Amino acid sequence: MEIPAGDEFYFQWHLTERCNQRCAHCYHESYASSGELTLADLKAVFFEMERALHAWNRIGSFSLTGGEPFMRREELFALMERLDSSDVVGYYDILTNGSLLSAEDVRSMSRAPKLRRVQLSLEGPSAASNDAIRGAGAFNRTLAAIDQLKDEGVEVAVMTTITKRNKDSLPELLDLLASHRVDTFAMERFIPEGSGAEIHDSMLTPREARETFELVHALGVAERRLRVLMYRPLFALVDSEDPTVGAMCSVGTNALTVMHDGTVYPCRRLPIPLGHVLRDGLFKIWYDSDFLWRVREPANLEDCGSCDLAAVCRGCRAMAYSTSGDCCGPDPHCWRSQKCTA
Amino acid sequence: MYRLKPSLRLRQGPAETFWVFDLESGSHFEVNETAFEVLRGLEAAVEPSVLARRVSEEYGIEEAEVMADIEELLATCVEDGLVTKEA
Numbered sequence A: 001m002e003i004p005a006g007d008e009f010y011f012q013w014h015l016t017e018r019c020n021q022r023c024a025h026c027y028h029e030s031y032a033s034s035g036e037l038t039l040a041d042l043k044a045v046f047f048e049m050e051r052a053l054h055a056w057n058r059i060g061s062f063s064l065t066g067g068e069p070f071m072r073r074e075e076l077f078a079l080m081e082r083l084d085s086s087d088v089v090g091y092y093d094i095l096t097n098g099s100l101l102s103a104e105d106v107r108s109m110s111r112a113p114k115l116r117r118v119q120l121s122l123e124g125p126s127a128a129s130n131d132a133i134r135g136a137g138a139f140n141r142t143l144a145a146i147d148q149l150k151d152e153g154v155e156v157a158v159m160t161t162i163t164k165r166n167k168d169s170l171p172e173l174l175d176l177l178a179s180h181r182v183d184t185f186a187m188e189r190f191i192p193e194g195s196g197a198e199i200h201d202s203m204l205t206p207r208e209a210r211e212t213f214e215l216v217h218a219l220g221v222a223e224r225r226l227r228v229l230m231y232r233p234l235f236a237l238v239d240s241e242d243p244t245v246g247a248m249c250s251v252g253t254n255a256l257t258v259m260h261d262g263t264v265y266p267c268r269r270l271p272i273p274l275g276h277v278l279r280d281g282l283f284k285i286w287y288d289s290d291f292l293w294r295v296r297e298p299a300n301l302e303d304c305g306s307c308d309l310a311a312v313c314r315g316c317r318a319m320a321y322s323t324s325g326d327c328c329g330p331d332p333h334c335w336r337s338q339k340c341t342a
Numbered sequence B: 001m002y003r004l005k006p007s008l009r010l011r012q013g014p015a016e017t018f019w020v021f022d023l024e025s026g027s028h029f030e031v032n033e034t035a036f037e038v039l040r041g042l043e044a045a046v047e048p049s050v051l052a053r054r055v056s057e058e059y060g061i062e063e064a065e066v067m068a069d070i071e072e073l074l075a076t077c078v079e080d081g082l083v084t085k086e087a
Ligand code: SF4
Pocket: A233, A248, A249, A250, A251, A267, A268, A269, A270, A315, A316, A317, A318, A319
């Protein structure tokens, strides 16, 4: 069956929308975090996730995030304990800006059996390039957090949101990450949504996107110091043979995002409410959403529907939605699409 | 009179596949197109005899033969708990 696909099901779980930073490209529109779930409700959410994973016979992978998840330290560690002891959890990651980590937090994370990685973000290889997006001091705080985590043996990933401003500095950034013992690097394309809508002109052109994907692929193939993750739509355009390059957009196939108030989205970057995790339940959301069924049918996807790479790509549905207003529209950066001028 | 279990949802999936989902238990089954049409008929409160007549007219098959197939399918669905039979 096509849904859910594969052996894993991924939940991106936002514990809060509160954050101590204000990044210019953030997908959040508001940091008010109204309707945050209590710890008891968060545990009920996890029970619902476990129930779904059991019924679907899938192993769960999770990202615990926010906002800044360490704004809810107590709840975060309580959930980690639950995830660590669950038979349907394969692993989980924590996505944090790193600025609130205490030495004790890092030690606790190093002992969490199912914590795979802690993911931090850097937008460039210098304080000037990073802090222009993430705020004064963020660069040094992030590097300090990376060092602290590595000193305790925690695996670290760094994510960069690619814009016109930082696309050329990736080789330098990888050198920096390697020198700080970072384990993996991944990139996301900037999507002009949330707070990021105000810097709409930072979005890559199709030609720049193509150059960036080719550059990251070349760096990834040559890189021996850290792993460059290329499990993303469009990478298959650069190399469709290597199974570690390219991945299908997971909207409607094997992922859901649960927000701080229990609202469920198909993906955090695709803020279309599908229902409420506790009030509606995951079975109703997953099986009965017209939105998800529309996206699941390849024939509904403009350009991708007739593309032989659809099984490993399908474009980014959030990018399509943000730029065309239709989640089934074309990914504007795809250089195979007839409309592309790259 | 046959009734579809209220927690069931019927969906046509990608590539001409037909699915039954149980929103209570989370289980799901793939069914063939005929079974799907019969269950969809029940969902819309269409009597099996009316469905049999429609299929018979559309495909030029004996109505009694279609009805026998539908009855057999429904008996299996009752056994599997997808459908209840009421007096
Ligand atoms: S919509 Fe884009 S960001 Fe979301 S899962 Fe798909 S490819 Fe990833």
